[in-house]
Each structure stands twice: as C-alpha cells, then as structure tokens.
Amino acid sequence: MRLQDLEELAIANAYQLPRGLEFCGVTADSRNVAKGDVFVALAGSKTDGARYAADAETAGAVAVLCGENAEMGTITIPIVRLRDPRRALALMAARLHAPQPDTVVAVTGTAGKTSVASFTRQVYAHAGMDAASIGTTGVASPSITIEGSLTTPDPVVLHQLLRDLASAGTTHVAMEASSHGLDQRRLDGVKLAAGAFTNLGRDHMDYHPTVDDYLAAKLRLFDTLLGKGQPAVIFADDTFSAAAEAASREAGLDVRTVGRKGAFIALKRVEHERHRQIAEVACGGETYRVELPLAGDFQIANALVSAGLAISTGVEAETAFAALEHLKGAPGRLDLVGQTPNGALVYVDYAHKPDALEQVLLSVRPFTTGKVSVVFGAGGDRDPGKRPIMGEVAARLADRVIVTDDNPRSEDPECIRAAIMKTVPGAAEIGDRREAIREAVCRLERGDTLIIAGKGHETGQTAHGVTRHFSDHEEARAAIEELRP
Ligand SMILES: CC(=O)N[C@H]1[C@@H](OP(=O)(O)OP(=O)(O)OC[C@H]2O[C@@H](n3ccc(=O)[nH]c3=O)[C@H](O)[C@@H]2O)O[C@H](CO)[C@@H](O)[C@@H]1O[C@H](C)C(=O)N[C@@H](C)C(=O)N[C@H](CCC(=O)O)C(=O)O
Ligand SMILES: Nc1ncnc2c1ncn2[C@@H]1O[C@H](COP(=O)(O)OP(=O)(O)OP(=O)(O)O)[C@@H](O)[C@H]1O
Numbered sequence: 001m002r003l004q005d006l007e008e009l010a011i012a013n014a015y016q017l018p019r020g021l022e023f024c025g026v027t028a029d030s031r032n033v034a035k036g037d038v039f040v041a042l043a044g045s046k047t048d049g050a051r052y053a054a055d056a057e058t059a060g061a062v063a064v065l066c067g068e069n070a071e072m073g074t075i076t077i078p079i080v081r082l083r084d085p086r087r088a089l090a091l092m093a094a095r096l097h098a099p100q101p102d103t104v105v106a107v108t109g110t111a112g113k114t115s116v117a118s119f120t121r122q123v124y125a126h127a128g129m130d131a132a133s134i135g136t137t138g139v140a141s142p143s144i145t146i147e148g149s150l151t152t153p154d155p156v157v158l159h160q161l162l163r164d165l166a167s168a169g170t171t172h173v174a175m176e177a178s179s180h181g182l183d184q185r186r187l188d189g190v191k192l193a194a195g196a197f198t199n200l201g202r203d204h205m206d207y208h209p210t211v212d213d214y215l216a217a218k219l220r221l222f223d224t225l226l227g228k229g230q231p232a233v234i235f236a237d238d239t240f241s242a243a244a245e246a247a248s249r250e251a252g253l254d255v256r257t258v259g260r261k262g263a264f265i266a267l268k269r270v271e272h273e274r275h276r277q278i279a280e281v282a283c284g285g286e287t288y289r290v291e292l293p294l295a296g297d298f299q300i301a302n303a304l305v306s307a308g309l310a311i312s313t314g315v316e317a318e319t320a321f322a323a324l325e326h327l328k329g330a331p332g333r334l335d336l337v338g339q340t341p342n343g344a345l346v347y348v349d350y351a352h353k354p355d356a357l358e359q360v361l362l363s364v365r366p367f368t369t370g371k372v373s374v375v376f377g378a379g380g381d382r383d384p385g386k387r388p389i390m391g392e393v394a395a396r397l398a399d400r401v402i403v404t405d406d407n408p409r410s411e412d413p414e415c416i417r418a419a420i421m422k423t424v425p426g427a428a429e430i431g432d433r434r435e436a437i438r439e440a441v442c443r444l445e446r447g448d449t450l451i452i453a454g455k456g457h458e459t460g461q462t463a464h465g466v467t468r469h470f471s472d473h474e475e476a477r478a479a480i481e482e483l484r485p
C-alpha cells in the first residue's frame with residue numbers, strides 16, 4: 001500500500017502525504033512494528049502512542065500517523081497529522097488485510113450481543129452457509145475457533161481474522177459491536193451488510209462520561225457505519241428502541257423492528273415452560289410457531305433479533321424460524337449446568353450489570369415453584385456505581401442472596417462486597433466464590449432455582465492482579481456431585 005492511498009480512503013489531504021512512500025503493514029503498537037510498517041500513534045486511556053514513535057522508528061517504521069495535536073518527539077521519518085487517526089488505522093487495516101467475508105452483520109446493545117451473534121451464526125449455518133461469530137466468547141466457525149478475547153477486537157486483529165475466515169470459505173459473519181469498539185473506530189473498516197440493536201442499560205460508566213455519550217457510541221453503528229438503505233434490525237420493546245430507530249431513520253436506513261411492538265417480526269404470544277418457550281410470530285404476512293429450546297424471556301428477544309438479521313441478509317423467513325428451534329445458548333448465558341438430587345436447577349449466567357441481573361432473575365421466576373437464589377459479585381476496576389444497584393436488584397428479585405467476589409482485579413474485594421451489601425443487607429457474604437457456590441447449592445430445595453451470575457464463560461478469576469483458573473461451571477458441578485449419596 002502507498003501512503004497516498006490514504007487520500008483515496010478519504011482520510012488525508014494530498015498535500016500532507018509523502019508521495020510514493022510504500023508500506024507493508026500498519027500497527028498502533030510500537031512493540032509490534034515490523035520493518036516497512038506505518039505506526040499509528042494513538043492517544044489512549046493509559047498512555048499516548050506518540051511517546052513510542054521513536055521506538056517505532058527504531059523498529060523500522062517508515063512513517064507515523066497521529067492526531068492533530070499529538071506531541072511527537074524527535075523522529076526523522078515523515079509524520080502525518082490526521083483528525084481521526086483511529087479511523088485511519090481501521091481503514092488501512094481493512095485495505096491491507098482484504099478480503100472480508102461477503103456478508104458481515106454487527107449487533108450492538110448493552111445486553112444480548114454475544115447471544116445474538118451466536119444465534120445469527122447458528123441460523124446462517126442452519127441455512128447451509130459457512131458462518132462465523134466473533135465476540136466476547138471468541139470466534140466460532142467451521143474453520144477457526146478462538147476462545148474469548150475483546151468483544152470487538154482491535155482493527156488490525158479484526159481484519160486479519162476476517163481475511164482468514166474469508167480465505168477458509170466463510171461467507172457469513174455475525175459480530176458484536178461493543179461501545180468501546182464503536183467509539184474507538186475498531187469496526188470502521190468493516191463492510192457491513194446489516195446492523196442490529198438489542199437494548200440500552202447501565203454499563204461501562206467507567207469509560208463513558210455520561211449515558212448520552214454511551215448511547216452516542218452505540219448509535220455510531222447506525223448513523224455512521226451503515227449506509228443508506230441498509231437494514232437496521234431494532235428490538236422494539238426497550239426504553240431506548242425509539243432512539244435507535246430515530247437515528248437509523250435519520251441515516252436513511254431500512255428500519256426493521258422486532259418484538260412485541262415489532263413491525264418486521266411481531267411477537268404475538270409466548271408460553272414459557274421450564275426449559276423451552278413457544279412463541280407465535282408474524283413476519284411478511286405469515287404466522288410462525290417457534291419452539292425455542294431455551295429458558296428466559298430475553299432469549300426470545302435475542303432470537304428474534306438474530307432471525308431479523310438473517311432474514312434481512314438473504315435467509316428465507318421459514319428457514320430462519322425453523323433454525324430457532326435448534327438454537328444452543330451461548331456458553332455461560334442462562335446455561336443450565338445441572339440439577340441437584342432433589343430437583344433444583346442450577347444455572348450459570350453472565351449478568352454482570354444491573355439490567356442483565358434483573359432480566360435473568362425475572363426470567364426464572366415463572367418456572368420456579370420454590371425459591372430463587374443468586375450468587376454474585378461485581379468486577380473491580382469497573383464502574384463502582386453499578387454495585388449498589390445490583391444489590392438492590394438482587395434484594396428485590398431473589399429470595400436468597402449470597403454476595404461473593406467476581407474479578408476484584410486490583411481492588412480490595414471486601415470494599416466491593418461492602419458496596420453491594422449496603423443495598424441487600426439480608427444477604428450472606430462469602431468472599432470465596434467456590435465456598436459461596438457450595439453454600440448456595442447445598443441449601444437448594446425441591447423447586448428452587450439458583451443463578452450463579454457474573455462470570456458466565458470465564459475460566460479465570462483475577463484478584464490482587466493475579467489470574468487463577470476458576471470456572472463457575474466446574475464449581476457448580478462439583479458442588480452438585482457432593483450432594484449425591
Ligand atoms: C479502555 C480500552 O478500551 N482500552 C483498549 C485500547 O487501549 P488504549 O487505546 O486505551 O491504549 P493505551 O494502553 O492507553 O495505549 C495507547 C496507545 O499506545 C500504544 N503503545 C503502548 C505501549 C507501548 O509500549 N507502545 C505503544 O505503541 C498502544 O498500543 C495504544 O495504541 O485499545 C487497545 C488496542 O485495541 C485495547 O487492547 C485496549 O483494551 C483493553 C485491554 C481493555 O480492557 N478493553 C476493554 C475495556 C474493552 O475494550 N472492552 C470492550 C467491551 C466489553 C463488553 O462489554 O463486552 C470490548 O470490546 O471488549
Ligand atoms: N436481550 C437481553 N436483555 C436483557 N438481558 C439480557 C439479554 N440477553 C442477555 N441478557 C443478560 O445479559 C447477560 C449477557 O448476555 P450476552 O453475553 O449475550 O450479552 P453481551 O451484550 O454480549 O454482554 P457483554 O457486553 O457483557 O459481553 C446474559 O447472561 C443475561 O443475563
């Protein structure tokens with residue numbers, strides 16, 4: 001690629017560009033610079049890439065792209081100042097690591113992204129397509145499997161991955177668009193075919209200064225990344241649905257609402273059973289009966305969003321709704337890990353924010369004839385404001401609460417627990433998560449349901465800066481085993 005190609009990508013003015021300068025790669029991390037690369041110096045949350053420009057030059061960088069006001073030290077390679085260097089990085093990574101699979105769809109929202117990405121992949125696969133999903137739980141595809149990473153990978157990693165998937169024959173990709181990812185332009189180079197919105201609640205208040213800022217980041221998917229006439233699938237029954245719909249209409253997108261208030265897919269009726277739900281939906285003048293093999297009201301919402309995405313990108317409605325009958329839940333999302341000898345149900349769930357905790361507790365109540373128990377904590381080095389709200393949710397919606405540690409990271413675990421305990425004074429406090437799970441499991445009686453919330457698919461616990469192997473699934477199964485005679 002030549003530096004003057006940036007002009008074609010509409011990210012720089014011709015006069016700024018050293019003509020004819022060729023480069024082979026791009027990176028925003030000086031530690032990854034290879035000879036002949038362009039280094040993009042980004043101002044981050046911890047440090048400023050400009051500080052590492054000299055390291056990048058030593059490592060063989062041929063030019064540095066940076067923000068308009070970056071304080072660059074003395075370097076001899078050309079410096080190109082840009083209004084939006086993060087976007088430049090994404091567009092360059094896309095150009096360098098082409099091609100992308102033909103159909104890439106992205107889903108944003110506070111909760112449900114991982115589930116929708118996984119469900120959409122499953123619907124595509126059911127329709128006979130070679131499909132992948134990319135998100136919090138990693139990459140799933142017929143050719144490439146990667147466990148867990150960022151929800152939205154950084155652009156260089158993302159475009160290398162999309163290229164590898166395309167080369168392996170994957171044609172359809174469903175990916176998560178996190179607010180960090182959207183804000184940091186990680187998706188700006190992705191050629192999207194459609195976008196989706198699930199809901200908006202409290203999250204990442206450590207990163208976004210206000211809810212408006214958080215919403216604006218999410219809405220970039222619709223007002224900036226998708227183009228006129230492209231489908232925007234919007235869950236219609238959330239408080240913020242109207243805002244997502246308005247932004248999409250304003251951008252000239254083809255708005256397709258789904259849910260009880262949905263016009264594209266209208267949810268007419270749901271019957272909840274213990275491990276499945278039967279929904280009646282209307283789409284394109286037809287009515288379909290869907291037996292969803294998953295518990296939880298919110299999974300209906302996620303399933304409809306994924307059907308909306310699949311139908312909007314070429315899957316027949318009948319095929320999409322038939323596919324929903326075979327869905328497997330995303331790992332660690334209202335995941336039934338076992339049943340105690342007296343018949344109580346034990347679920348692992350990834351609710352680590354107030355709305356998710358509320359939804360998951362509400363959704364097990366209809367099939368719980370006994371008590372609803374919950375074991376949860378809150379992550380350290382993350383928005384402390386959510387802790388008392390999660391305590392309040394648990395106090396209101398669970399009959400038995402054990403407050404334990406999540407990933408305290410660098411914080412004092414006791415202080416995190418104390419902040420939750422303030423609003424749920426009736427709770428038991430057991431810091432050791434293994435012990436908390438055991439205690440909760442052995443107190444279960446017939447008809448009870450236990451939710452072990454917060455860590456879902458995670459396989460480690462980080463405390464005092466050290467990560468040790470820890471799996472809620474393994475702990476729950478071991479605790480159930482101990483009850484067997
Ligand atoms: C807060 C945040 O989003 N941080 C991400 C961001 O880092 P940053 O831009 O703030 O970087 P920084 O550490 O301040 O450094 C600034 C720049 O200097 C560069 N640098 C730094 C040191 C050096 O020696 N040389 C060098 O060039 C860095 O590469 C960077 O470009 O960009 C990095 C590269 O893409 C990410 O790895 C990093 O993710 C960190 C690890 C992280 O924990 N991110 C989480 C919060 C995140 O992104 N989460 C979302 C949402 C999760 C969800 O709700 O599902 C996600 O999409 O996963
Ligand atoms: N549509 C939904 N509405 C409300 N809560 C939901 C919804 N879908 C999932 N949840 C809850 O949120 C948790 C996380 O779900 P999921 O991983 O699909 O969302 P996510 O948006 O990817 O979250 P994260 O940003 O943490 O990766 C689930 O375990 C469940 O408790």
Ligand SMILES: N[C@H](CCC[C@H](N)C(=O)O)C(=O)O
Nearest residue numbers: 352378379382406407454455
């Ligand atoms: N992507 C989220 C995951 C949180 C998971 C929870 N178990 C925690 O550690 O807080 C974050 O990094 O904030």
Ligand SMILES: [Mg+2]
Nearest residue numbers: 113114136151
């Ligand atoms: Mg996710």
